[in-house]
Amino acid sequence: MIMQNCYHCNEPVLTGNEFTTFIDNQDQLMCCPGCQAVSQAIIDSGLASYYQYRSEPGSKQTALVPAELAQYSAYDIPEVQQDLTHKVDGINTISVSIDGITCAACAWLIEHKLKQLAAITNISVNSTTQRALVSWHEESLKLSEILAAISRIGYQAAPYQVDEQEKQSKAEGRKFLLRLGLAGFATMQVMMFALALYSDYFTLQDTQMRDYFRWVSMTLAAPVVFYSAQPFYFSAIRSLLSGKLNMDLSVSIAIAGAYIASCFATINGNGEVYFESVSMFTFFLLLGRYFEQKAKQTASVNSSNLHKLVPLTAHLNLDGDISEIPAKRLKLGDIILVRPGDIVAADGDIIEGKSGLNESMLTGEQMPLIKTINDSVFAGTINIDQALTVKVTALGQDQLVAEIIRLQEVASNTKPAIAKLADRLARYFSGTILAIASLTYVVWLQISPEDAFWVTLSVLVATCPCALALATPTAITCATAIFTKLGIITRKADVFEKLPRINHVVFDKTGTLTCGTISLENIVLTDSQDEQTVLAYAAALETGSLHPIASAFKAHAHTDICATDIQHHVGLGISGNINTDVVKIGNADFVGVDANHCNGKLLWLSVNGIITACFSLKDALRVDSLATIKQLQQQNIDVSIASGDSASHVNAIAQQLNVKNSYAGLNPKDKLDLINKLQQTQDVAMFGDGINDAPVLAGANLSVAMGSGSAIAKNSADLILLGDQLSKFNQAITVSKLTNKIIKQNLIWAFAYNVIILPLAVTGHVVPYIAAIGMSVSSIIVVSNSLRLLRIKI
Incomplete structure (x- = not known):
């Protein structure tokens, strides 16, 4: 018999085929239950590629690993952690x-x-x-x-891992929606019976029918209490475990207490029941929590996953032999070939070649940078012109793209002062209510023991922070609906609190104040050729080019005019043959023009050595950039421009828009440092577009991204403006001010109601069903006040 080795650790298998794992479409032998558990966990975690690309066997798992810990043990493997x-x-x-x-x-x-x-x-x-x-x-x-x-x-x-996160978020969302739907259905059913019970429809002779209605109500309310309200119970328990108090604790006590007391009343056939109140305020609370849940999902799904921009494969150059391999198999010092149009697979240094690279995913700037031997290139950037040979210098979490993610993560994990204050207030409020309820029970136990529980229940129900819990979410929901109509997406509810306080707005340039696309501004003909022919010649040469300048001429392509023998001259221009003519398009030196006579023109075209035309190209300003900035300045909001572009371009844009403060040549860290400096005296909003803006967007008091910006910038931003209208930001400020006003009104009412109802409930002047009605009316007032937002005109 031939001795076989463990597929996981490569140790001899002495247990026959007792332990196996299904890998690569077949059962693989394992030497022990530990290796079997770990290997199965690797497969179940979607990490089967570990076995395909590993260079060393895994560590022997000598002990039996419990199922719940086996899935974690898979992450200890070095290849998996990479x-x-x-x-x-x-x-x-x-x-x-x-x-x-x-x-x-x-x-x-x-x-x-x-x-x-x-x-x-x-x-x-x-x-x-x-x-x-x-x-x-x-x-x-x-x-x-x-x-x-x-x-x-x-x-x-x-x-x-983004895919797992998306899957979990969707599953959690469906579960929460089921809880909400069940509570809503039960509330409608139980309320029908409650109307008859509260209106004294049943006389003393109808006690049998009254009790029947109570039993039915108790049955309908049970799923709400034992299933729909679970999030409140778990939150309360976790709060207690952490040594803190939150609003969910009093909510849980009120729901459970009212239901249990109503069950006793139903079973004994006397006393009041409050099944409709239990169902109703569970539904209202879940409704507010559901919108909060959706906001969390939006914030977490796909956030910060820049690694998706890095290609999965690379062209490995091994002594001149080019082979395509998974990018994960690259090692430091490997030589890779990056062809024109390819995305760079890893950070490295150029050892051969010269080409333009589009680094817009890092810098936000569409104009390619010319790079040659000894220059660094970064994973995720695009090679434009010529093939490059690159030596790998960084992989995985050591690449620049991963560093940007970490900058964003650190910035976004910093809690604002308002969030900490809200946490403290919530704990104090809940703790105070619970203390008062306990004291009430002790006092009434001395005065009237038979009423002690009901009076205490009245205190908990009457002061249940339902209105307080709904005060912000309902207003935020209505304001978010307005934002949706305006084409504005919010990622965080505190946007409506932050926007009115903003007194300094910092704009990125490309893709934010400008459209981010190169366009043809002007043509000057210098020979006998007509404009249509000149444009067709330029379009023919630019055909197939990945350079952003090519997009300015695509619309002028003519089917009868085609170029042959096209050659790209890195950093200079393009040459080719059109019919019998030798045509060049590029900078002044390339086509033979005296640079002193360029008059600022960017691009020149020559036919057979004769200068035919020169073109002015521009990255057009958004149509409402000037109006938006002017309106911000009228509101005494300072405006600055911070860009990675050159000083000449940035200053020109600043002059056009009447912006006094402009900063050029900034990398991601420089922008974050600038924001941090401004934040010492002001509340700063940052407009960004490129992935390089992700850290600074996360670090600003408020962050805004254009809908045309990169996915990471959008995921880092508090606000996303869909389309190309900057003026929506000014509309957002108007809506947020009204929302802030509504939220304050809701909070004032919620606290005022509790201040008024609390002494009445403590002294026994409010029976539990009146307390429940008062709590519900308080919640309805808050919701109705929030709905006023939907009627505003922008």
């Missing part, structure tokens, strides 16, 4: 997706739980994106142990 973690000075950093976060208390609990692990150097949890940024010493702590620690306190954690 694309997930970033290592600097012995410290690993990873972004972890965490399922189940509902509020800031959840983030606090996770942070403090992980801080108990000595090897953790830093942990920052973002409750909006439901992700954590974790740094730890790898030699002292395994990644699987970190994930298991999070799991033990009730949250499911895994390294952030």
Whole structure:
């Protein structure tokens, strides 16, 4: 019998075919249950390519790994971690997706739980994106142990992978919608019975029918209490585990208390029942929470996944033999070939060739940069003109694209002061109500023991923070609907709070103030050729070119005019033959024009050595750029321009738009430093378009991206303006001011109602069903006030 080795660790298999894992469409032998569990976890996690491309066998798993921990053990394998973690000075950093976060208390609990692990150097949890940024010493702590620690306190954690995150968000959204629909259906049914019960429709002789209606109501309300209201219970429990109090605690007590008390009343045949109140305020609370849930999903799905822009394959040059391999198999020092039109697969240095590279995914600027031997190129950028030979200098998490992601992650994990204040107020409010309710029960137990529970229940129901919980979400929902009509997408609810406070707006140039596309501004004919022919010649030469300038001539292509023997001269221009003519298009030196007589013209065309035309090209300003900036300045809002473009271009745009402050030649870090400096004295909004703007968008007080911008810029922004109208930002400010006003009115009413109803409930002047009606009316007032936003005219 031939001895076989374990497919996972390559150790001899002594257990026959007892342990197997289905890999590559066949059962593979494993030496022990540990290897079988880990290998199965790798397959179940969608990481089967590890076995295809690994260079060394995995570590032997000598112990039986529990199922819930096996999935985490797969992430300890070095080859798997390569694309997930970033290592600097012995410290690993990873972004972890965490399922189940509902509020800031959840983030606090996770942070403090992980801080108990000595090897953790830093942990920052973002409750909006439901992700954590974790740094730890790898030699002292395994990644699987970190994930298991999070799991033990009730949250499911895994390294952030966009496809899994999208799948989880959709599943969670469907579950939440089911809870909401069930609560809404039950509320409508139970309210029909409640109307008859509250109107004294049943006389003393109809107690049998009254009790029947109560039993039916109790049955209909049960799914609401035991299923729909679960998010409140879990949030309250997690809050208690973290040593904090939140509004969900009093909500949970009120829902459970009212339902249990109503069940006793139904069973005993006396007392009041409040099944409709339980169903109704559960539905209203879930409605507000549902909109909050949708906002979180929008914020988390596809956020910060720049790695999708890096190609999956690369052309490896091994002693002149070119082969296409998965980009993950590249190693430091490998030589790769980057052909014209290819996307660079890894950061590296050019060792042969000269070409223009479009780095708009990093810089936001469409004009290519000419790069030659010893210049650096970056993963995700596009080679335009000629083939390049590149030596790989960085891979995975060490590439520039990953560094931009980390800058964004760090900036977005910083909590604003208003968020911390809101957390404290919510805890104090809930704690105060619970303390008053407890004291009420103790006092009434002395005065009238039989009324103590009902009076206490009245306090909890009457002061249930339903209106307070709805005050902001309902107004935000209505304002978001207005924004949708205007073509504005919001990612964070605090946009409506931040917008009115903005007093400085910083604009990126390309793709924001300008359209981001090269267009033909003017033509000057210098020979006998007519304009139509000249444009057709230029279009013929530019056919097939990936250079942004080519787009300016595409519309003038003529089917009867074609160029042959086209040659691209990097950084100079293009030459070719049209019929019997030798035609060139490019800069002054290339076509033979004295640069001193260019008069600022960008491009020249020659036919058989004779200068025929010169073209002025421009990246056109958006039609409403000037009007938008003027309106902002009229509102005493300072305006600046910050761009990675050259000073001449930036200053020219600033002069056209009457902007005094302009900053040119800035890289992503420079822009973030500028924003941080301005934030010392002002609230700053940042307009961005390119991926390079992702960190600064996350770091600004308020961030805005144009709808035509890159996916990452949009995912980093608080606001996204669809289309090309900058003026929508001014409309957004108007809506936000009204929204802020409505929110303040709602909060004032919610607190005023509680201040008025609380002493009445404590003194026993409010019976529970009146308390429930008062709570519901308070909520309806808040919702109705918010709906006024839908009637405003912009």
